Amino acid sequence: MQYDILLIGAGPAGLSFARALSGSGLRIAIVEQQAEAALADPADDGREIALTHRSHRLMQEYDLWPRIAARDIGTLRDAQVVDGDDADGLLFSHAESGQSQLGWLVSNHAIRRAAWQAVQEVDDVTMLAGVKVAGVETDAQSARIRLDDGRVLEGALIVAADSRFSESRRALGIRADLHDFGRTMLVVRMRHERAHESVAWEWFRYGQTLALLPLHDPHTSSVVLTATRPEIDALLAMDEADFDIAMTRRFDNRLGAMQRVGPAVAYPLVGVYPERFHAHRYAVIGDAAVGMHPVTAHGFNFGLLSVDALARRIRAASAQGEPIHADALLADYDIEHRAATRPLYLATKLVATLYTDDRAPARMARKLALRAGRWAPPFRRLVMHGLTQPGDGMPLGHARKLMMRLRPR
Numbered sequence: 001m002q003y004d005i006l007l008i009g010a011g012p013a014g015l016s017f018a019r020a021l022s023g024s025g026l027r028i029a030i031v032e033q034q035a036e037a038a039l040a041d042p043a044d045d046g047r048e049i050a051l052t053h054r055s056h057r058l059m060q061e062y063d064l065w066p067r068i069a070a071r072d073i074g075t076l077r078d079a080q081v082v083d084g085d086d087a088d089g090l091l092f093s094h095a096e097s098g099q100s101q102l103g104w105l106v107s108n109h110a111i112r113r114a115a116w117q118a119v120q121e122v123d124d125v126t127m128l129a130g131v132k133v134a135g136v137e138t139d140a141q142s143a144r145i146r147l148d149d150g151r152v153l154e155g156a157l158i159v160a161a162d163s164r165f166s167e168s169r170r171a172l173g174i175r176a177d178l179h180d181f182g183r184t185m186l187v188v189r190m191r192h193e194r195a196h197e198s199v200a201w202e203w204f205r206y207g208q209t210l211a212l213l214p215l216h217d218p219h220t221s222s223v224v225l226t227a228t229r230p231e232i233d234a235l236l237a238m239d240e241a242d243f244d245i246a247m248t249r250r251f252d253n254r255l256g257a258m259q260r261v262g263p264a265v266a267y268p269l270v271g272v273y274p275e276r277f278h279a280h281r282y283a284v285i286g287d288a289a290v291g292m293h294p295v296t297a298h299g300f301n302f303g304l305l306s307v308d309a310l311a312r313r314i315r316a317a318s319a320q321g322e323p324i325h326a327d328a329l330l331a332d333y334d335i336e337h338r339a340a341t342r343p344l345y346l347a348t349k350l351v352a353t354l355y356t357d358d359r360a361p362a363r364m365a366r367k368l369a370l371r372a373g374r375w376a377p378p379f380r381r382l383v384m385h386g387l388t389q390p391g392d393g394m395p396l397g398h399a400r401k402l403m404m405r406l407r408p409r
Ligand SMILES: Cc1cc2nc3c(=O)[nH]c(=O)nc-3n(C[C@H](O)[C@H](O)[C@H](O)COP(=O)(O)OP(=O)(O)OC[C@H]3O[C@@H](n4cnc5c(N)ncnc54)[C@H](O)[C@@H]3O)c2cc1C
Pocket: 008, 009, 010, 011, 012, 013, 014, 031, 032, 033, 034, 047, 048, 049, 050, 051, 108, 131, 132, 133, 134, 161, 162, 163, 164, 167, 185, 187, 267, 285, 286, 287, 288, 294, 297, 298, 299, 300, 301, 302, 303
């Protein structure tokens, strides 16, 4: 066989996975449809990624973190959630977590660049860029990938990090639950008069959801607006001055006048959760495994968990001379990753649906939910535990095991 692992997709999850297995003695090939130049110097896609303490640790382990410049790293000290016209909201304070901050904020393109560089320095990963995977096949003997230039690659195992709309996942007959939230998210970096003090804001207003993510510069934040597609299109059609005025108004002038300093990019909101994370000689990681709604900022954090869970098992099997494609190994990975992600996937879906519903019963439920959170310190601690634990930080313990049983069959 030419390779041990055929990896589809050189996004942040795919590259992190290749780096995680480098040095294990396995031969890895990555196939990516984007050209090498676009991978080496990724375009700014407006996304700022909130990272947990566990992701921070894994990114250090995979040699990504030291490649990110200090000026590209924002501190997420505290987070404030406000509903409608509610004055107090719910504060997630670092002080309750025992850490100096809840997490970090890093631009997606800075993460992608770091992940690309980390893979350039190893000699056991072969990169095939600018070529698309046109087909996948597996049988008892091997796994094969057909490229759109006619070449066929053979290996022991296919690992797909080919996005939430994974074509290889569909080709292998794995069904997925796709949830279209009917909303679009606009992300744009903006400067503002008042300092953000490293506090993130999530503001569920009626008819729109607003968020502010504090960046390295005390007067610059990533602004995230969730609204209907026509509303977002109307904003994108404005000239810069009108856009700045419109955004300042949407934020009720809380941080003073705002001024756009980066590209404004719109993302349709679709959540995806497959029935399985594996098939024979095949596994999905990253968004191909769990496509999160960004409101709880967990997509890439979950992506890193999938990388860690699968790479750990493959390394151990390889070190003991056991097959890295064993069905039992892949099923075991599936169980761990499902347990780690399913509760928050379902909770996020619920929150995102509830907070875009402005009818009276939903408004009441929103207020009650925040009040319950405010008066229930254990709830706040549970959420913060998930953000700030560098180890196996999933906070839901037994609950997550229960939720695993909700696995669709
Ligand atoms: C607005 C927004 C805000 C976000 N905020 C956060 C946050 O705060 N925290 C967080 O943790 N996450 C966040 N995320 C999620 C995060 O951006 C994603 O989870 C992450 O980028 C997914 O990485 P990936 O490598 O799995 O997939 P992708 O980045 O989608 O990469 C998939 C790769 O596969 C390649 N590919 C696909 N099909 C083929 C094929 N047939 N052949 C060859 N190559 C192929 C693609 O070209 C691509 O390079 C956010 C997302 C959005 C949209």
